[in-house]
Amino acid sequence: MRSGPVSDSPTATASRSVNRSGPLRSVDRPEAVVPSTGLLGRPLVTCLPAPRILPLVLVAWLVVGATADAQTRGTLRGRVTDDIGAPQTPATVTLVSLDTEVERPAVTEEDGTFVFGGLRPGPYVVRVEEAGFLPYVSDTITLEPGGTPSVAIVLQLSTPPTFPPPPPERQPDYIPVPNRWKLRYPATSRYPAGIEGQDPFVDPGTVNPYRQSPLKGDVPVIGDDIFFVLKTIVETPFEYRKVPTIGGVSTDRPDTEAFFGEGEQWATLPTVLASVELFKGDTSFKPRDWAIRVTPAINLNYNVFRERNNLNASPEEGVTRRRGDIALEEAFGEIKLFDVSSNYDFVSVRAGIQPFTSDFRGFLFRDINLGVRTFGNWGSNRNQWNVAYFDQLEKETNSELNILERREQKVFIANWYRQDMFVPGYTVTASFHWSRDENPKLFFDENGFLARPSPIGVVAPHDVESFYAGFGGDGHWGRLNISHQFYQAWGRDDLNGIAGQEVDINAQFAAVEASVDKDWWRLKGTLVWASGDDDPLDEEARGFDSIFDNPNIIGGPFSFWNREGLRLSQTFVGLVGRESILPSLRTSKAEGQANFVNPGVLIYNLGWDAIWTQKLRSFANVSYLQFDKTEVLQILLFQSEIDKAIGIDTSIGFEYRPWLNDNVIIQTGVSVFTPSQGFENILTSDTLYTPFAVLTLTY
Structure with a gap:
């Protein structure tokens, strides 16, 4: 670094002045200097004149002074x-x-x-x-x-620097754990502090449903990929109902009407299912390598009627029924045959007593029965398919649980589902069904009533073979939720009791439900049509009937028409079976044969579903029902004219989940049926109703 110039001292200035005067010249002093000698013969020093010596002395003084100053x-x-x-x-x-x-x-x-x-x-x-x-x-x-x-x-800075706050400490994306099956739920709260009973992420207790347990498939029981699942379901319905009830002629009530008596009834049917499953697999998005499941069931059945001859064919059995049944509801094995692609597409087979639903809503076949099913997918699970063959078992009359006796009815089903068809979020299905119900002899149910063939018209054993081609869809188009299904049925009944001859089947079914969601509620409208037979005595059966339906539509279990089985007066057949919407005139849905000579039905429904809280939901439905054709009823009941209007089915139901999960579910509701002219013509003009409650416990 360069410092500033040091000020010149007076000595230095004088020195530069002397230098500028130049050297002395001899021409200025012409006198010669003659050396002399002294006494000893040495030369004598000759002193220079003052004008010459003064500059020399001054230079010497300056040099010595400058050296001494530099040293300090x-x-x-x-x-x-x-x-x-x-x-x-x-x-x-x-x-x-x-x-x-x-x-x-x-x-x-x-x-x-x-x-x-x-x-x-x-x-x-x-x-x-x-x-x-x-x-x-x-x-x-x-x-x-x-x-x-x-x-x-x-x-030092005059003001402290301002720096952005340090980022929060980031949790690592991956934390190695010794055992990946021992993961715990995070210790976070879903709701603000102080709200008790609404936080599932709690310290697990003995019966806490979120506790990891080898009994419910959370951790392997053998090796690293074999799991055990124990699942128990206890379903207890309580139901009081008023329905048309045939009056049992007896000496204790001689004033009873010939056809209808007191219709008040109540029943409870608790059922316990205990499912045990062992399977080999890895993660939920991959198909299982193999699985074995066994589900025994226990049913208690208690009914109280006001009339005899309804619970049992013999009036001696009285007006109450108390019985219990044990059955094997599920018993199957499953194995994956091979992979189709690297995207977890596969082909598997399942054999044994197994559940299966062949369409979105259970219109045609929803059952648990003995069969073999091959199933799989392709296209990264965008396409799914099933090919199933069932050798139907008999059902117990009152509990409708399986009996280990073959019914001589064979069912074949093939269907295909395609996701994101036409628009994202919309799935279509195409299906083919075949059913052959052979009835070589008379069959009576557990209560002593004739179940096959139907005790109307020509009563003789006969076979029914039917085919169904179906197309349906379920999903949403923008804001519009839509679910629809269509079936065309054809086949042969070699001796229909009502027609009194062999008939060819040609019947149709269609249903569509459209809904719109708005925040916490949904408004929906539904139309259901099952074709009826307008000429029951010809060679063509035009009334639609299913194989084993259990549809979830027009209110499902909350609907009076769907929930209650209504018997047809002067006959031993049902106008509509329990958990069905088709007026098929069978003896029962579970034990009777399909009947394609029936009046059919047309249903208009308006529904409103609401989610009030995380725990409480409600379902409200109003349906107007009418027969598609009434000629069959006119012949059976020997009436010249029966109106098509059946009546109005109004229902409201609630579902309450106190623990925010499916471990405890309480369903309750009431449905009221207001008869119209057609129902009055064949049964009664009284208003019918049923309040009910169902408690379901699952672990």
């Missing part, structure tokens, strides 16, 4: 940095002599260093004033003759 001066060095050690450049450093108060500035180099040279001994201070920093003044620095002290200057 010192140098001050230093470096200027900020508080993190970064050099400050350019920065102006001012050196102040405390003796003379003379200030001398310097500018720092690139590395922040500076040098003050040629300083007289004495006290000094260093001062630095830079924008953005606090003023700096050093302590007194005493410079000794010839000294070279050094000073380190650290400047």
Whole structure:
């Protein structure tokens, strides 16, 4: 670093003046100098005249003085940095002599260093004033003759720097754990503190449904991929109903009407299912390698009627029934045959007593029965398919649980589902069904009533073979939710009891439900049509009937028409079976044969579903029902005219989940049926109703 110029001393100025005078010339002094000798013969010194010697003496004095002054001066060095050690450049450093108060500035180099040279001994201070920093003044620095002290200057910011807050500590994306099956739920709360009973992420207890347990498939029981699942379901319905009830003629009530008596009834049918399953697999999005499941069931059946001859064919059995049944509802094995692609597409087969639903809503076949089913997918699960063959088992009359006796009815089903068809979120299905129900002899149910063939018209064993081609869809088109299904049925009944002859089947079924969601509620409209037979005595059966339906539509279990089985007066057949919407005129849905000579039905429904809280939902439905054709009823009941209007079915139901899961579900509701002219013509004009409650416990 260059310091400022040092002021010229008077001595130096005089020296330069002498040099400018130039050398002495002899022409100015012509006299010759003659050496002389003294007494000892030595030469005598001859003194020069004063004008010559004075300049020489002055030069010698200046040289000696300058050398002595240079030996007493010192140098001050230093470096200027900020508080993190970064050099400050350019920065102006001012050196102040405390003796003379003379200030001398310097500018720092690139590395922040500076040098003050040629300083007289004495006290000094260093001062630095830079924008953005606090003023700096050093302590007194005493410079000794010839000294070279050094000073380190650290400047402090005038205002503290503002830095963004450090990012929150990030949890690692992956934390190795010794056993991946022992993962715990996070210790976070779904709801604000202080709200008790609504936080599923709690410390697991003995019966806590979120506790990891080898009994419900949370951790392997053998190796790293074999799991065990124990599932128990206890379903307890309580039901009081008023329905048309045939009056049992008896001596204890001689004034009873011939056809209808007191229709009040109540029943409870608790059922316990205990499912045990062992399977080999890895993760939920991959198909299982194999599985074995066994589900025994226990049913208790208690009914109280006001009329005899309804619970049992013999009036001696009274008006109450109490019985229990044990059955094997599920017993199957499943194995994956092979993979179709690297995207977890596969082909598997399942054999044994197994559940199966052949369409979105259970219009044609929803049952648990003995069969073999091959199923799989392709196209990254966008396409799914089933090919199933069932050898139907008999059902117990009152509980409708399976009996280990073959019914002589064979069912074949093939269907295909395609996701995101036409628009994302909309799935279509195409299906083919075949059913052959052979009835070589009379079959009576557990209560002593004739179940096959139907005890109407020509009563003789006969076979029914039917085919169904179906197309349906379920999903949404934008905001519009839509679900629809169509079936065309054909086949042969070699001796229909009503027609009294062999008939060819040609019947249709169609249903569509459209709905729109608005925040917490859904408004929906539904139309259901099952074709009826307008000429029951010809060779064509045009009334639609299913294989084993259990549809979820027009209110499902909350609907009076769907929930209650209504018997047809003067016959031993049902107008509509329990958990069915088709007026098929069977003896029962579970044990009777399909009958394609029936009146059919047309249903208009308006529904409103609402989610009030995380625990409470409600379902409200109003349906208007009418027969598609009434000629069959006119012939059976020997009436010349029967109106098509059946009546209005109004229902409201609630579903309550106190623990925010499916471990405890309480369903309750009431449905009311207001008869119209057609129902009055064949049964009664009384208003019918049923309040009910169902408690379902699952573990």
